Amino acid sequence: MIENATSASSIQSMLRTMAAYQSEAAGGLQGLGAPNPGLQVPSTPAAPGFGAAVERALEQVNAAQQKAKGLREAYETGEPVPLTDVVIQMQKASLAFEATLQVRNKVMKAYEDILNMPV
Numbered sequence: 001m002i003e004n005a006t007s008a009s010s011i012q013s014m015l016r017t018m019a020a021y022q023s024e025a026a027g028g029l030q031g032l033g034a035p036n037p038g039l040q041v042p043s044t045p046a047a048p049g050f051g052a053a054v055e056r057a058l059e060q061v062n063a064a065q066q067k068a069k070g071l072r073e074a075y076e077t078g079e080p081v082p083l084t085d086v087v088i089q090m091q092k093a094s095l096a097f098e099a100t101l102q103v104r105n106k107v108m109k110a111y112e113d114i115l116n117m118p119v
Helices: 008-030 050-076 083-115
Strands: none
Touching: 050 083
C-alpha cells in the first residue's frame, strides 16, 4: 500500500492533479472581474510589529514580577507557600527584568549609533 503511494507515477499523478487545481483556482479568480459585495475574502492578519512584541514582552515581565510579589506577600503573611517556590519565582522575575534591561540597552545603543552615523 505504501509502495503504491510513494511510487514515481503516483507522485507525478498527484502533482498533475494539484497543478490542475491550482490553475483552475487561479483562472476562477482572474475571471471574477468586479468583486462580489456579498463575498467576504478573509484577510491575512498583519504581522505584529516591533512595538507590539516589546509591549507583550513587558507585560510578561510585569506578570512575573507581580506573581513573585504575590508569592512573597503570601509567604510573609504565613500562608502555606513553600519558600523554594517564592525564591524561584523571584529569581525568574529578576532574570526577566535583567534580560529586558539588556535588550533596552542594546536597542538604545543601536539607536545612538544610527543617530551618530555620518550621512
